[in-house]
Amino acid sequence: MKKVSVAIIGAGPAGIAAGIECKALGIENIFLFEKGTNFCSTIRRLYPSGKRVDRDYKGIIATSEGICSFHTETKEDFLKRMGNYIDKYCLPIDYEIEINGIERREDLYILKAGTFQVAEAYVVIIATGVFDRPKRPSYPIPEAVKDKVFFELPKEIPKDEKILVVGGGNTAAELACLLAGKCEVYISYRRPQFFRINEENLKELEKRKDDIKFFLGTEIKALEAFKENVKVIFHDGHQEVFSKIFYCLGGSTPKNFLQKMGIEILDNKPVIDEFGESNLERIFLIGDIATKKGSIMHAFNSAHRAVKRIIDKYPKVKSL
Ligand SMILES: Cc1cc2nc3c(=O)[nH]c(=O)nc-3n(C[C@H](O)[C@H](O)[C@H](O)COP(=O)(O)OP(=O)(O)OC[C@H]3O[C@@H](n4cnc5c(N)ncnc54)[C@H](O)[C@@H]3O)c2cc1C
Known part of the structure; x- marks a missing residue:
C-alpha cells in the first residue's frame, strides 16, 4: 500500500492539473490512480479524431488561474500537451486502478480498489469526471x-x-x-x-x-x-x-460512488465549498464532478484553487 500526502483519483485534465499544482507548490509525495489504460481516458474515448478542443467552451470565456492552460487546438495536440505536462512534472500515475471506496482510518484515508487497499493518504482529490455515466432519456429503450x-x-x-x-x-x-x-x-x-x-x-x-x-x-x-x-x-x-x-445529453454525477464514501449530495451535485472541499475534511472534488458547467479550463482552474487551499489550510501536507 502506497503512503502519500495527496492521492488523486482520475488522470483527466483535472487530476493531472492537480498533480502539477501539488508538485509546483512543493507537495512531492503524491500519486494519481487512473482506471483507464492511459491518461485523459474520457477525451480519448469520446472526442472524435481531429476534434477541435475549444478553450472557451459553452460560451464561457476562460481565463487561466493556475499553471495548466491551452489554446484551442486538435484533440491530438491537446493529448500531446497533457503528455508533456506529465513528463515535465514527473507525475507518478498507476493505470488500470479503479478506486471504488475510501475509508477513514484515524487521521488518514484508505483508498480501495475492490477489496485491495491501494493507498493511505492524508488528502484525497477526486477528479473522476462524469462521463462514465452518460445521461439517459426518461423513456425506456426497447x-x-x-x-x-x-x-x-x-x-x-x-x-x-x-x-x-x-x-x-x-x-x-x-x-x-x-x-x-x-x-x-x-x-x-x-x-x-x-x-x-x-x-x-x-x-x-x-x-x-x-x-x-x-x-x-x-x-x-x-x-x-x-x-x-x-x-x-x-x-x-x-x-x-x-x-x-x-x-448527446452529457454525463451525470456518480452519486452512489460519492454517497458510499459519505460525501453529501444535494440537487444531484456534491456539497462542496468554494475550494472544492467536501463535508469530509481533506477530501476535495475538482473538475466535472464538482460543477454543472464542466470544461477543461474549469478543470485546470478548480485544481489550482483546491491545491492552494490544501497548502493554506493543511500546511502539514508538505512535510508528510
Ligand atoms: C464529446 C465532448 C466534447 C467536449 N469538448 C470540449 C471542448 O472542446 N472544450 C472543453 O473545454 N471541454 C470539452 N468537453 C468537456 C471536457 O472534456 C470535460 O470538461 C473535461 O474532460 C473534464 O475533465 P475531468 O478531469 O474533470 O474529467 P474527465 O476528463 O472525465 O477525466 C476523468 C478521469 O478519471 C478517470 N476515472 C473515472 N473514475 C475513476 C475511478 N473510480 N478510479 C480511477 N480513475 C477514474 C477516467 O477514466 C478519466 O480518465 C467535451 C466533452 C465531451 C464529452
Whole structure:
C-alpha cells in the first residue's frame, strides 16, 4: 500500500492539473490512480479524431488561474500537451486502478480498489469526471433497438445511414457536423433554439444547414423497433424511422460512488465549498464532478484553487 500526502483519483485534465499544482507548490509525495489504460481516458474515448478542443467552451470565456492552460487546438495536440505536462512534472500515475471506496482510518484515508487497499493518504482529490455515466432519456429503450442506440461515438463512423442526434449542446452539434455529408442527419432538441453552444459550433451548423435537418422544440415520447431500424415517436405525434440514434445529453454525477464514501449530495451535485472541499475534511472534488458547467479550463482552474487551499489550510501536507 502506497503512503502519500495527496492521492488523486482520475488522470483527466483535472487530476493531472492537480498533480502539477501539488508538485509546483512543493507537495512531492503524491500519486494519481487512473482506471483507464492511459491518461485523459474520457477525451480519448469520446472526442472524435481531429476534434477541435475549444478553450472557451459553452460560451464561457476562460481565463487561466493556475499553471495548466491551452489554446484551442486538435484533440491530438491537446493529448500531446497533457503528455508533456506529465513528463515535465514527473507525475507518478498507476493505470488500470479503479478506486471504488475510501475509508477513514484515524487521521488518514484508505483508498480501495475492490477489496485491495491501494493507498493511505492524508488528502484525497477526486477528479473522476462524469462521463462514465452518460445521461439517459426518461423513456425506456426497447431491447430490440439497443444495438442501434448510442451514448458515445462508435469506433467506425457511420456512412450513408439515416441518423438522429439527440441533444442541444456542443457535443450534439459537433457530432451532427461530423456526420453531415456522410449520412442523412437529423438533430432533435427539446428547446426551440440551441442553448449554450459555442460561436464556432453555431457557425459550423450554419455552414451545414442544408445537410442537417433540425427538429427543434421536439420531444421524443418513445422508441420502437421497426424492421431493422428504430421508429421514433415524438410528443406531437410525428413519427420517423432512423437506422441509428446518438444521444448527446452529457454525463451525470456518480452519486452512489460519492454517497458510499459519505460525501453529501444535494440537487444531484456534491456539497462542496468554494475550494472544492467536501463535508469530509481533506477530501476535495475538482473538475466535472464538482460543477454543472464542466470544461477543461474549469478543470485546470478548480485544481489550482483546491491545491492552494490544501497548502493554506493543511500546511502539514508538505512535510508528510
Ligand atoms: C464529446 C465532448 C466534447 C467536449 N469538448 C470540449 C471542448 O472542446 N472544450 C472543453 O473545454 N471541454 C470539452 N468537453 C468537456 C471536457 O472534456 C470535460 O470538461 C473535461 O474532460 C473534464 O475533465 P475531468 O478531469 O474533470 O474529467 P474527465 O476528463 O472525465 O477525466 C476523468 C478521469 O478519471 C478517470 N476515472 C473515472 N473514475 C475513476 C475511478 N473510480 N478510479 C480511477 N480513475 C477514474 C477516467 O477514466 C478519466 O480518465 C467535451 C466533452 C465531451 C464529452
